[in-house]
Every structure is written in C-alpha cells, then in structure tokens.
Amino acid sequence: MNKKPQRRIAMLLIAPSKYDDQGFVHRYLKGVITTASLSTVAMLTDQALVRSTFQRDKVTVKTFEDSIYWQKLSIAWFYWIWRICCLWYSCRRIKIKLIVGLVGVQSHQFPRAVDLIHLWQKRGAICVIGGSHVTGSITAMLDGLKDRGNGPIPCPHQMPPEIQSLQKEGVIIFHGEAEPHPNGTDAWQQCLRDILDGQPQVLYRGGQPDITNAPLPALTGPAIKYFSRRLVPLNESRGCPFHCKFCSVITIQGRLIRCRRPSIVLDYFRQLCDRYGRARVFITGDNFARNKYRQQILAGLSDLRRQGLRITFMIQADIDACLQDETLLPQLAAAGCNMIFFGVESLNQQNLLAAGKKHNVGRDLSTLCAKCHQHNIIVHAAYMIGFPFDTPQSVQQDIDQLMAFGADHVSFYIRGPIPGSEDWINLICSGQNFDPDMNNYDSFHCVTDHDLRMSRQECEATFQAAWRHFYRIPNMIKARQRFTDRSIRWGLLLVHLWYWWSVKVEHSHPMLSGFYRFRSYRDRRPNARPLSFGRYLIQEIWRHLRYLGYGLAAFYTFQQVELETECSLTEKKIAVTGQLRGIGDWFMRTFGEHMSRRWLNDFWLGYARNRWRLLHPLVGIRWHIKMLPYAITEIVYTIRFAWMLRQIIKVVRA
Structure with a gap:
C-alpha cells in the first residue's frame, strides 16, 4: 500500500x-x-x-x-x-x-x-x-x-x-x-x-451564513502589538435594514441583521480582560441599537463591570433608534460605552431624501447629543460631502450646526460611488464618467462629477476646509468641556490629536492612517511616475524634518487644548488668567496646580507686534528683559505638559 x-x-x-x-x-x-x-x-x-x-x-x-x-x-x-x-x-x-x-x-x-x-x-x-x-x-x-x-x-x-x-x-x-x-x-x-x-x-x-454560534478569533500579542492603542474590533452582528444609496454594506452583508449569541460576545470581553487586564473594544456591527440581543449583551457587560472588570467600548448606531428608546443610553453607559458613531451624513433634508436615508429626516440631533453627554458618551458623527444639494457655503453652515448641536468628534468623507452600492451600479449602467482608478476610492478623493454642484477640485477643497474648520482649538476645547469624567476628556484629546495629525501631516483619512510613515523606494506602484533615487532621498530627508516641525506644532496646539480645558473647569480659572500681578502671581501660575496659556499667548502676541522695534537698543532691551519670566514659564510648561502627556497616554492605553 x-x-x-x-x-x-x-x-x-x-x-x-x-x-x-x-x-x-x-x-x-x-x-x-x-x-x-x-x-x-x-x-x-x-x-x-x-x-x-x-x-x-x-x-x-x-x-x-x-x-x-x-x-x-x-x-x-x-x-x-x-x-x-x-x-x-x-x-x-x-x-x-x-x-x-x-x-x-x-x-x-x-x-x-x-x-x-x-x-x-x-x-x-x-x-x-x-x-x-x-x-x-x-x-x-x-x-x-x-x-x-x-x-x-x-x-x-x-x-x-x-x-x-x-x-x-x-x-x-x-x-x-x-x-x-x-x-x-x-x-x-x-x-x-x-x-x-x-x-x-x-x-x-x-x-451570508448564520453567525449565531460563530466563534470570535483570539487576538494574540503579535496581532495588536504594532498598533498604538489596544482597541480590539468585535463583529457582533452583520447587516443593515436601511436603503442608503451610497452604502455597500447592504449589498455585502444583506439587510437582515444577523447576530452572534450574547454568551459568545460576553466571553470575548471576559477573555480580553483575562489576557490584557482590561477590554477596550470597537463593536463593528453597523447598528448595535438594532441588535436583537442588545439587552442581554448590555446587561451582561454591566454585570462584568460590577465584578470589577475594566470594560469600555464604542458602537455604531442610528439616530432614530437612540431617540426612540429612552432606556438605551443609560444602559450603554452602565455597560461601559464611551463613544457612539452616528451616520449623520448631512443636515440638509433634501440630501438625505436623495440618498435614501429617510430615517434621518427630521431627527433632533441636538437632543440626542445632550442626552449622550449626560451619560459621558462621546458623540462621533459621520458627515459626507458631495451630495446633490451641497455647496461650499452649505457645508460650512452644516458644520457650524454640528458644533452647535454638540458633536464632539466628526469624521468627514467625500461621497463617492462605492463599488457595490446603488449609486455605483446606476453610474455604470448610465455610462457616466468616473475615476477608473480604484486607489482613489478612499473617501479622500472626489471620483465623479455626477450630481455635484461643485467641481471635483471644489469638492476636495471643501472637504479639506471642513477638517480645518471643525478641528480648531476653540472647538476642541468646547467639546472636552462637556465631560465631567477626566478619563473621557483625556481619551478625546488623543482622538483629536490622531485626527489632526492624520489629515494635516499624513494627508490621509484617520481611519486609514497611522503614526510615523515610512516610504520604500523599491515598493512603489508599478505605474507610478518615475522618480530618481536622489530626488527620493531629498524628499525623504525633508519629509522627516517636517515631522519634527509638525510634532512641535501638535505638541503646543494640544498643550493649549488640554490646559485651557482643565483651567476652564476649575474654580481658580480667574486667578491664572489676565495680566501678571507680581512675582508671587508668576510663581503660582508657573508652578501651581492649574496652568493656562491664555496670559502667555497674550504676551507673545504683544511681543510680536513690536517686530523691528525689538532691534532698537532701548525699546528692544526693555521687551527682552520683560520676556524672561514668560520664557521660563514656557520651558516649565513644556516639561510639565510632556510629563502630563506621557501620563495621559499611559492611562488611556492601560
């Protein structure tokens, strides 16, 4: 044989x-x-x-x-x-x-x-x-x-x-x-x-198999050690019941929501706590609020937290479901939910109707945001640019409304015909012109002129302006002031830093990027424009030098966000603002518990207004001497915030 x-x-x-x-x-x-x-x-x-x-x-x-x-x-x-x-x-x-x-x-x-x-x-x-x-x-x-x-x-x-x-x-x-x-x-x-x-x-x-009894994968050390946060994805359900024309989820996963048994989900949380000491999870099902087992899952997670297990998670949900069920948000908060991702997409009712997202029409987003904040839940909104009734002016007005409603964190996307979506197949069958390069279908590029009141260039410019407009220092401070839990504020600080860095430095959507990029000369796209090795080296040297500059800019930008947020929440905020009132006041502001950059920024603005007069032997020397205590404070604040940032990262990642 x-x-x-x-x-x-x-x-x-x-x-x-x-x-x-x-x-x-x-x-x-x-x-x-x-x-x-x-x-x-x-x-x-x-x-x-x-x-x-x-x-x-x-x-x-x-x-x-x-x-x-x-x-x-x-x-x-x-x-x-x-x-x-x-x-x-x-x-x-x-x-x-x-x-x-x-x-x-x-x-x-x-x-x-x-x-x-x-x-x-x-x-x-x-x-x-x-x-x-x-x-x-x-x-x-x-x-x-x-x-x-x-x-x-x-x-x-x-x-x-x-x-x-x-x-x-x-x-x-x-x-x-x-x-x-x-x-x-x-x-x-x-x-x-x-x-x-x-x-x-x-x-x-x-x-599309039944996943009721489908096991979840065990994440080993190598699977997550290359990532900045131990945020573990958990797919507790698949499918979506709605009819959005721009979305391919209902094509890929179906309109019937298929859910895993609660015991499998709860065991997964327990295993993460046993392995890593805590569970920090992104529940990736497209609409946890519509999960038929959500009550059992939330009750089970609440029990695990009462037993001393450290559990936090974020979910995706639709606005309508969270507004209809008054008990949902309290249950989510008790179970450890600290962020909800809402598909807002647009505040223009005509855009929502044209996109088939009728379940968002007429919904009170302001009330929903206020209820989430009562339970220390961050509101993460998705907003799409490029709908038929969008203009640069209307998009900015919508973003102002989002900020007024209380959205703490926004992900912007350029609406494009995602392969598999209804929009995409309609474009193909109608013979419309769109970008044939699939590499550009990353929601960061405009790939079609169809149904646009803007040119592709205007659409992309509006998209970039939206990021800059929302992630300004005053708005990031205002978002963090809404939360009484300091760990939530720290987590939101790092999320804002990640988004600010991804868009400004990496020129990539935050959901697709990471920290500190490496570019390999030998691993380029075969049809890319030719680039000499010498030019590549010059680009790389300059790019890495820019990292240093952007790193300093990010450090002092988010130093101001953190210091002004914490200062505004203390009863002593008046004592650490305004003009200096002597050596004792300077010492208290520099080495005291509460720090503020407002008085420092006011001085440096006044200092900079002198411009060429700073070179005058009499006028300049007076300003240079006056500048010394402020410069010392800058050094002390830099050291203190560097230590604080290290502690924030340590606490958030723990």
Whole structure:
C-alpha cells in the first residue's frame, strides 16, 4: 500500500494597504486599529486546513498587515524562510505548498492587492482574494441588487472587468463570507481542499451564513502589538435594514441583521480582560441599537463591570433608534460605552431624501447629543460631502450646526460611488464618467462629477476646509468641556490629536492612517511616475524634518487644548488668567496646580507686534528683559505638559 506523501502547507494571509498619490505604499510605524477580518479568516483557515489535510501534514498560517512597517520586514523574513524550507524539504521528498490570501480587500486597497498577487505568483504561490470590493462588485454587476426600497435597479449581469482579469491570471475569487453555514456547507474549507488537491475553481461563494454560534478569533500579542492603542474590533452582528444609496454594506452583508449569541460576545470581553487586564473594544456591527440581543449583551457587560472588570467600548448606531428608546443610553453607559458613531451624513433634508436615508429626516440631533453627554458618551458623527444639494457655503453652515448641536468628534468623507452600492451600479449602467482608478476610492478623493454642484477640485477643497474648520482649538476645547469624567476628556484629546495629525501631516483619512510613515523606494506602484533615487532621498530627508516641525506644532496646539480645558473647569480659572500681578502671581501660575496659556499667548502676541522695534537698543532691551519670566514659564510648561502627556497616554492605553 502506497503512503500518501507528507506535505508542508504554508498559508500567508495579507491585509493589503493602499498607495498614495505618488505611488508609495501607506505604511506606518504604528497602526491605529487591527484589521478585524484578518484575525477572523486566520482562525477559520486554521480550522479548515486541519480538517482538509492529513494528520502527518504540517500546516503554518501567518498573518500580515501590509500597512505596518515591521510587518513588511516580517513578510520578507517569511519569504526567505519559505525558500529555505523548499530546498530542505525537496531533499526529503516532502511536498511544500504556499497559499497567499488577500483578506478583507476594500476598493481603495484593490490595486495594491493586485500588485501583491502578481508579486507572490512570481514566487510560485497560489493566490486567493476576497473582501468587500470583490463581494460588492460581483453582487451588483453580476447578480443584481434586490430587496431595495428605492425602486428597480439596473444590472448588466456580467463579471466586473477587474475580477475577470484576475480570473484569467489564475487567481481564485472568494465571494461572500468565510464562516461555515449551519447545514455544514463550508465554502472556505472547500476552497482550501480544492487548492491542496490541485483542482481549484475560479469562483467560490460563501454567501451570508448564520453567525449565531460563530466563534470570535483570539487576538494574540503579535496581532495588536504594532498598533498604538489596544482597541480590539468585535463583529457582533452583520447587516443593515436601511436603503442608503451610497452604502455597500447592504449589498455585502444583506439587510437582515444577523447576530452572534450574547454568551459568545460576553466571553470575548471576559477573555480580553483575562489576557490584557482590561477590554477596550470597537463593536463593528453597523447598528448595535438594532441588535436583537442588545439587552442581554448590555446587561451582561454591566454585570462584568460590577465584578470589577475594566470594560469600555464604542458602537455604531442610528439616530432614530437612540431617540426612540429612552432606556438605551443609560444602559450603554452602565455597560461601559464611551463613544457612539452616528451616520449623520448631512443636515440638509433634501440630501438625505436623495440618498435614501429617510430615517434621518427630521431627527433632533441636538437632543440626542445632550442626552449622550449626560451619560459621558462621546458623540462621533459621520458627515459626507458631495451630495446633490451641497455647496461650499452649505457645508460650512452644516458644520457650524454640528458644533452647535454638540458633536464632539466628526469624521468627514467625500461621497463617492462605492463599488457595490446603488449609486455605483446606476453610474455604470448610465455610462457616466468616473475615476477608473480604484486607489482613489478612499473617501479622500472626489471620483465623479455626477450630481455635484461643485467641481471635483471644489469638492476636495471643501472637504479639506471642513477638517480645518471643525478641528480648531476653540472647538476642541468646547467639546472636552462637556465631560465631567477626566478619563473621557483625556481619551478625546488623543482622538483629536490622531485626527489632526492624520489629515494635516499624513494627508490621509484617520481611519486609514497611522503614526510615523515610512516610504520604500523599491515598493512603489508599478505605474507610478518615475522618480530618481536622489530626488527620493531629498524628499525623504525633508519629509522627516517636517515631522519634527509638525510634532512641535501638535505638541503646543494640544498643550493649549488640554490646559485651557482643565483651567476652564476649575474654580481658580480667574486667578491664572489676565495680566501678571507680581512675582508671587508668576510663581503660582508657573508652578501651581492649574496652568493656562491664555496670559502667555497674550504676551507673545504683544511681543510680536513690536517686530523691528525689538532691534532698537532701548525699546528692544526693555521687551527682552520683560520676556524672561514668560520664557521660563514656557520651558516649565513644556516639561510639565510632556510629563502630563506621557501620563495621559499611559492611562488611556492601560
């Protein structure tokens, strides 16, 4: 009887990054939040490979975040280890097979994913790709969108051209979700089994399985050590019941909300507390307020907190559900919720009706914000620019209203035809002009002129102005003054810093960026404009020098935000403002418990108004002598705030 040869199977799962406008990969020293689908697919792959292989086969599964600098080095290390293993095992008559999976690929990541596929195919790997772009575009273009409340939707009933191109190159396409169905159907396991047998199909469909009993992945140390905060994504549900034309979630996940059992969710929180001492979670279900198990989950989390477990989390919810249920916000606060992400999208009622977001029309956002603040819950609003009735003036008026209503934190997006959405398929079928480069579908670029009252350039300029207008020092101070819990204020300070830095320094959407970027000359987009190595070096030297300048600007900007917020909340705020009243007053302001930059800023403005007179031998010397105590205070404040910032980061990350 012939024994089947022993095999060694290496599975490399990659969450791709994206390219910037110069063709460099977005890659950072520290990321912000780990990719949820990467750890989920890794867990499902482990289970599927164990069931699909012989007992004597050796299976290795590795995950990599393409956007993390140290992970890039790990990929190179993995490749050379694999090459050495190939040589070693070939001498021992052991077959080795390398499978590379591109996981959770969104539209703006698709070009980078394709380039990674070409790279690994040259190295002998069998490549599989899946994610929201694959699922959304195939569903909209090939299958057709159904169960919509906005009337009939056209469909060409053909495979998207970029997917066809990959299929011709031998890439395996995985459509839908990878979890097994309750009836035993497991498309991901079948896909891996066919690959190992050497007979893979070109397309696999995972569908939308029931996830009631689906386990959650265990996050190991390496999965989160490359990220600035231990903020863990938790997908407690999938699907959305609404009909928004700009959104692809209902195409990818369906309109039926599928939920995990409360016991699975609660066990996950408990495991995080056991492993890390606390649980800080981003519940990524699109509408936690509509989760049918939300009462049990919130009651269970409240019980865990009463037992002494340190639990905080943020959710996504719709405005209507939170206004209708008077008990929801108190329950969320008791369970540890400290932030809610609301899809406001626009304050113009005509825009909301045109976009199919009727459930937001006429809702009292001001009342909702006030109720959230009563329970120390941060209001994080999503606002989209580029609707049919938007103008630069109307957008600024909306932002002023958002600030007046009490939105503490806003994420801005440029409305674009997201592949898989109703807007996207309507544009394709109507023959409208839009940007063919998927790399620009990151909500940071305007990709179509359709339904715009502005040009693409005006739309992008309005988008950039919106960030600057909202994240001004007075508004950030006002937002933090709403909260009595100092830990909430500190957390909001770091969130504002992250958003300010991402937009101003990294020129990237905060949800897609990280901290301290690295650009590799050898890892550019193949069709990028040619760049000499000498010019690249000059750009890099200047870019890293700019980091120093922006770092100082961020330090003193957020020093003022922190000091003025805390000063405004103390009873002694009058004592540390206004003109100096002697040496004792200076000593108290410099070394006392409460600090304020207001009096310092007033002096430096007066000092700067003298300009050339500061060079006058009589006038200048008087101002220079007067400046000495203020300069000493600046040094002391710098040291004190640096220590304070270190403590803030330590407390928030703990």
